Each structure stands twice: as C-alpha cells, then as structure tokens.
Amino acid sequence: MSVPLSAYLILSAYLFALGVIGVATRRNALIIFMSIELMLNAVNLTFVAFSRSLQSMDGQIFVFFVMAVATAEVAVGLAIILAIHRNRETVDVAELNLLKW
C-alpha cells in the first residue's frame, strides 16, 4: 500500500512549523541557521512529493535550485556569524541590538 500524498504534506508542514518555531525562539545564531535549513528541507520534501504525485519532473528540478541557494546562503551566513563572533565574543542574537532606536 503506497503512502498517501497527504502524509508527505503533513510531515512537511510539521517540519516547516518546527523550523519557524526554531527561528523565532532560539537565541543561538547557529541554531537559527539550522532551523532555516530545516524549513528549506521541509519545502524540498513538499516539492518531491508533488513531483511524484503529479508525475512531473519539475518539482525535483526545483529542489536542485533550492539546495543550491541554501548552500550559498549558509556559506555567507556562517561567514557573517564568524565575523560577529570575532568582534563580540558571542553568537547570541539577543545581544546584537545596536540598531535599536
């Protein structure tokens, strides 16, 4: 018996929600990045599920794009975090509030 489409979608939704909660709640910048990755991967899962369900390769092609972008973003993001850490000895986003009015 094959897995119904809705199962994939619900799983994807849960994973996405977890990612959002992680971004909104956690204070460590690296954890926030991991949560962002989690969100991206949840979306990838959705794309693949639909690709299989609609018998089209478009979904899986798009997943490639998403992964490429995710990688680039992580590279840049980690570089920024490193720079911040060198400057301020912390990666706690709660302490990075210089742009406060």
Add this chain to the structure above:
Amino acid sequence: MLDLWLIPLWPLLGFLANGVFGRRLGAPVVAKIACASVGLSLLASIKAVWDLLDLPHGARRIEQVAAPWIGVGGFRADWGFLLDPLSGVMILVVSGVGFLIHVYAVGYMHGDRDFPRFFAYLNLFTFSMLMLVLANNYLLLYVFWEAVGLCSYLLIGFWFERPAAAEAGKKAFIVNRVGDFGFGLGVMLLWTTLGTVQYAPAFAAAPGQLAAGGGLVTAITLLLFLGATGKSAQLPLYVWLPDAMEGPTPVSALIHAATMVTAGVYMVARSAPLFNLAPLSMSVVAWVGGLTAVFAASIALVQTDIKRVVAYSTISQLGYMFLGCGVGAYASAVFHLATHAFFKALLFLGAGSVIHALGGEQDIRKMGRLKGKLPITSRTFYWASLANAGIIPLAGFWSKDEILAATFASHHYLLWGLGSVGAFMTAFYMFRLYYTVFEGKDNLDHQVAHHVHESPPAMAYPLLILGIGSLLVGVLFGFPPDHGLYHRFVEPVFAAAGTEAHAISLGTTVGLAAVATAIAALGIWGLARSWYKSGDNPAPERLAARYPTAYRVLLRKYYVDELYDALFVEPIRRLAVWLWRRFDEPVVDGSVNGVGALVRAGSAALRRLQTGYVMSYVLSFVGGVVAILGYLTFWR
C-alpha cells in the same frame, strides 16, 4: 516713421546694464551709459515728433503695435504705442528734462556709495514714464503707472538706511495705491461698459454708448481722477509728496516736479473724450485742482525747508493743471505741464545746488547772501522763480494765464478768484524763498560758510539750459495765447475729443493778463521784496506773532498728516497688531508647528517597532506571512 518702441528702449537697456553690471563698471562708465541712454531717447523723440509734423495737420496720429500681449475673448491689450501731439509733447518733456537731470545727477551723486543703483533706478523710471505716455491702452498705462510708482518708492527711499527716507518711500507708495485702487476700478468699469480698454475704440464708442452726463461715465471719470489725485498729489492724496523730499534732489526734480506727478494730468488729458461727456466730473476736477492750488500755496507761505517750499509749490501748480483740465482747457493744462517742468525742475536743481554748496543744510533760516558765492545758481533760481510766479514774458506766465483766462471765460468766476489768490501767494512765497536764501542776512553756520562753492559743470550746465528754457519756452511756443505754435500743434487732439472752446475776446484776454501780472508783481515787488530782501524787516515775525494760531496751522500743514494718522494709519496698525497676536501667531504658526508636533508624536510611537532585536523582527515577519496566507486562503 521710426519704430516707436525705440524711444523707451534705451533707458531700459541702461537700467539692465547698470543694474546688473554697475558695480563692476564703475561710476564714470555708469554715468555715461545712463546719460547716453536718455540722450538717445531724446534724439528718438525728436525724430518721432519731426516725422509727426510731416503729416497733415488733422491726421497726426500714429499707432503701432510692437507685440501682442493679451487677447482673451473680446479683451485685447497689446504692447501698443500711440504717437500724437499730446504724447509727442510728453516724450519731449520727459526725455529732454530727464536728460538734463541725469547729467546734473552725475555731479550731485558724485562719490555716493550706491551710484550705480541710483542711475539704474533713474533709467528704469525714465523707461517706465516713456512707456506710460506712449501706451495706446489703459491696461498698459496702468502697468507703467504702477511702475513709476515703484521707481518713486525706490528712489525716495534710496538712502534706505535713513529711517525717515524709508518711511517716506512707504508712504508714497501706499498713498499712491489708494488712488490706484480707484484708477483700477475705473478701468474695469470702462471695460465692462465699452468692451475695450484701448484708447481709439473706447473714445470712438463713448459718445454713442455712454449717456452724456450719465452715471456710468461720471463714475468712470471720477474713479480715473481718483488715481490722478494720488499720482499727482492733489487733495486728498497729496500727503506723500512733501515727505518725498527725503529722496536725493535730482529725484525730487525729475519725479516729483517734471514727470511722474504729471502722469495724472496726462491721463486726464488723454481721457478728455470721456471727461467731456461728464460735466460733473469736470467740475470736481476743476474744484479739486483749484482748492489744492490755494491750499498748498498757503502752506508754502511759512515753510522753512527749501525743498518743502518747492514741493508745496509743485502740488499747487499741479492744481492749476487740473483746474485747466476741469474747465476744458486741456491744451493749456498740458502747456503748463511742459513749462512747469522747466522751471520747477530748475528750482529743485537749484535747491540741490544750494544744499550741495552748504554741505547738506536745507533750512532757509540758516542761509542768506548766497548770491555772490553761487552766481549761476542764484541767477537761474531767480529766473525760475519769475517763471513760477507767472511774470510776463517768462514760461509760467503764458500757460498759467491761459488757464485762468479759460476759467474766467467758462464762467467759473469763483474758481478764477481762487486761482488768482493762489497766483498772488505763489509769487509771494517764491520770492520769500529767493530773497531769504540768496539775499537778506547771512545766517550761515560758520563751518558751512567756509566751504560754500558754486556747483561743478555737470550741475551748472543743466541749470543754465533749464534757465534759458524757462525764459524762452513760453514766449516761443505760447504766443499768442491759445494760438501759438504749441496750441496749433496740440489742438486737434482735444478738438477730436469734443472739447468745447470758450471764445474769449481780445479785450478780455489782455485785461485778464494785465490783472494776472499785476497780482504777481504785487506779490513780488509789493510784498516779498520789502519783507525779505534786506533780511532786517521785522514785519513777517510781527504778523506771525499777531496771528499765532493761523501761523501754527499753516506751519503744521493744517494737521492733515496727524488727521490721517488718527483716522487711518493708527486703526490699521492696531488691526495689524491684533491680527498678528491673535491670528498669525496662534493659528498660522500654530498649524505649521502643529504639523511638526504631530509628526514627532507619530514617530515617537512608531519607532518603538525598531527594537534592534532580531527575534521580534522574525516574529513580525512570520506574522505577516501568516496574515497574507490567511487572506489568500480564506478571503479570496
């Protein structure tokens, strides 16, 4: 026939050149540009009038439209120029006397820090005045009427750091504006009744469309005359002219004697076709003129500032010009305008020469015995005084006598009497002035006495030329009375306007002339000479002591300035202060400041969004996405 716009062009260019580059060019160049520009206007005017004389006697009228201006619906007013004998006389007077005064001013204003600005303004004035008299429609006339008023303000308040001068400039402009209000209304009324503001169509349509003696034409002419009372300093709007003496003397000579103040007379003469349809207005004009003539002359009897005496004399003589217009003797009035330009300008320039020689003294009680030290000034001043007093055969006699004769012949005997009384006073105060300043006792300040010297050539030559003019212009152009060269030249303009001619028999003319001369002679040799020539006669002081109230009323100019201050100036000033405190500050400033306060309050509230805290930004982000998704899913 040359292009008429070439006449006013040169002073405009002079104004632009001296106004923009004056400081860089330096005084000598500025002087040459300014004088040359008016000189060119004079040459152009002479050529234009020469060409005009080539035309047959009744057809001397050239109208040229240099450029279109306003053409909306049925309304048309262009940069149009009209040259006929009337405007021909005016341009010759303006450019001729103007040129001499420009030359004089080069000497008088020598060394002044703002020399270029002065000549820029003087050129601007000359340009505006020439445009005023050459205009072919009331709108253009009005524009340049205002322009000469502006120049008057700028030139009266030329030494603007002196508070008195700045005040005088303001007073002149504001009082003029009151008159101009009437003038503007008159032009508008003309437009609504006749459908045009151009002279030719309006004057052609007037007899047909305006009932003679009717309310409309009377209203139009009275409103126009109100403007003339402001510009030409008649009752009740004359108060600015004595104060205008704060300006440099060449300004007083040019603007407040020879040209700007005559704009009102010109305008009434030009509007003769309208005035001839409104006998009531003509009476008003004649009476205002006659009363002003006597009123101003009476004030001049006791004034002690040399320029103020001449200023009141100007107001008085302008009164005679309006008296002439009012009794239908337009040609004589304009003739008096022309002769008056000569001798009054000369009187002012002579006064300036005296002031210059005495290092700024203007009080005649501190002058005396200057005849020997200022030979040219005193001689020419003497001739000008004779002309002003109306002694045959000098200029003022012919013109003033014609006006009085016309008044008599049109049965205005009371006005004739007033005019003759005024003539007596004129003769008296002019020679009171002459004898006190140039003869009599030497009352000079010691330091001043050392520096007394005759004026430099730039100032002396114009005095001489104007002096010769005062001696000759009258007899050359005005003899025989009402039929001389001038009259034959100008007569068609006023005949076409429907002016009634009052026949005067030769006997009456000679008789009146004799009476006029006798009155003037009495004033001069009968009274003024014996009272003032020696400087020892106590009679004037005794008379003043016997009638102290009358003396004080005259000296304080009938308290008119004080009256106007109480009636108009003070209430308006208080209204202004009230408006400032109760409206301008709270409401206007309040709204502007209020907007600022509002923005500041709003921003104080909104900036709390910017926490600098990434988590809150992320939360807003997520919230927004949820909202959009929700909207898209459930609402659409």
